[in-house]
Amino acid sequence: MPAGINQGLSTGRATYPLVVVAALVLAVRRRWPLATLAVVTAAGTAYLVLGYPYGPILLSFFVAVYTVAAYLPLRTAAVAGGAALVALLAHVVVGARSPGLLGAMPAAAWVVVPFAVGTTVRLARESTARNRVDEARRLADAERLRVAREVHDVVGHGLAAIHMQAEIALHLLAKKPEQAEAALTAISRTSKEALDELRVTLTVVRRDEAADERAPTPGLAQLPELRERLAGAGVPVIVEVAGEARTLPVAVDLAAYRVVQESLTNVLRHAGPATATVRLRYAPTEVAVEVTDTGRGQVTGPGPAGGYGLAGMRERVTALGGSFTAGPGPGGGFRVYATLPLEEAA
Structure with a gap:
């Protein structure tokens, strides 16, 4: 080779x-x-x-x-x-x-x-x-906002009612102690209800623990208790229902109840001596909530005076695809109106 x-x-x-x-x-x-x-x-x-x-x-x-x-x-x-x-x-x-x-x-x-x-x-x-x-940051921010909104609605309403009832008790304590005792009893009942509702809210957030079956999830079925609580704080509430009441999706039921609760809380805080009317209208594809009062009006701008509550209601409703308006009523006072679409509608 x-x-x-x-x-x-x-x-x-x-x-x-x-x-x-x-x-x-x-x-x-x-x-x-x-x-x-x-x-x-x-x-x-x-x-x-x-x-x-x-x-x-x-x-x-x-x-x-x-x-x-x-x-x-x-x-x-x-x-x-x-x-x-x-x-x-x-x-x-x-x-x-x-x-x-x-x-x-x-x-x-x-x-x-x-x-x-x-x-x-x-x-x-x-x-x-x-x-x-x-995305994780966005979900965390949304969860924090949701929790803050729930706590604001529960604690804000409870404290407003307790404050009003305490004012009544202090006013009656010297002159009519027997009526002051009734106001103190209402304070005790209101604080317990607020704590129970807060516990349910926090239990839902802490998903690793089972919900307390004794405390129902907030919804429109609790309107009678809410009306009684406001009446004890000095705000008579009239509830009117149009259409056939029925079981709503949980998210819609909770949002509708929170709109009513926060609206009545604002009446208690800002409207002065007044009565309030809650109107519920059940339609095939939506549920409408209207809360009006006969007071002196409410603060609508942003800030601690009440705008955060209105902003929270608006966020709740729009997140579910509904509409929300709030402002002076046509005959005076203040009006909150929200419509919530029903997911189960055909």
Whole structure:
């Protein structure tokens, strides 16, 4: 056999370890991407400098460049990719079978293509992670708002009623102690009801605990108790129902009750001596709630004076796809009107 052929076969066998090393080192590419790229680049450069044509070893190089671009910051990946490209182009100048400048284009493609693919994958992954974090933050904010709204409605109504009843008790204590005792009894009952409702609200938030079956979930079925509580605080409440009353979806039932509760709380706080009227209208596709009073009007702007309660009612109703309006009534006083669509409607 001619000596030239023997020498060519010997050189070919010498490249096998380069191919094997370039393939095996990919096993640790995610843990040490830069080291992996350095080893694969050295093996690939040696392979090409020896004069062998593009082959499977460049697949290892492709994967190494992709890994660097996909898992490292853009600047670090760009520097590493540029260094790998410079090293790979060495065969164009000093290779045993130099392809000349035309060989630079395919060599550059083995860097540019995997780098672009890896960068695209990394950006997509980072965007997905950011969206996931933003969604988690949005859900957490919505949950905090929901809890704050529930606590505001429960505690605000209870404290307003207790405050009014305490004022009555103080006024009657010296002159009519027997009536003051009735007011104190109403305070005790109102505080217990408010605490029970608050406990139910917090139990729903703490989903790892079973709800207290003794305390019903707030809904329009509790309007008689609410009316009695307001009457004990000095605000007579008339309830009118139009249409056939029926069981509502839980979310709609709770929202309708909270609208009535917060509206009556505002009457208690801001309307002065007044009576209130609650009108419920059941329709096939919606339920409408209207609360009017004969007082001096209420504060409608934002702020601690009462605007937060109106904003909370509006958020509750619009979150369910309903409509909400609040403002001075046509005949004086104040009017709150809300419509809530029924999900179960055909």
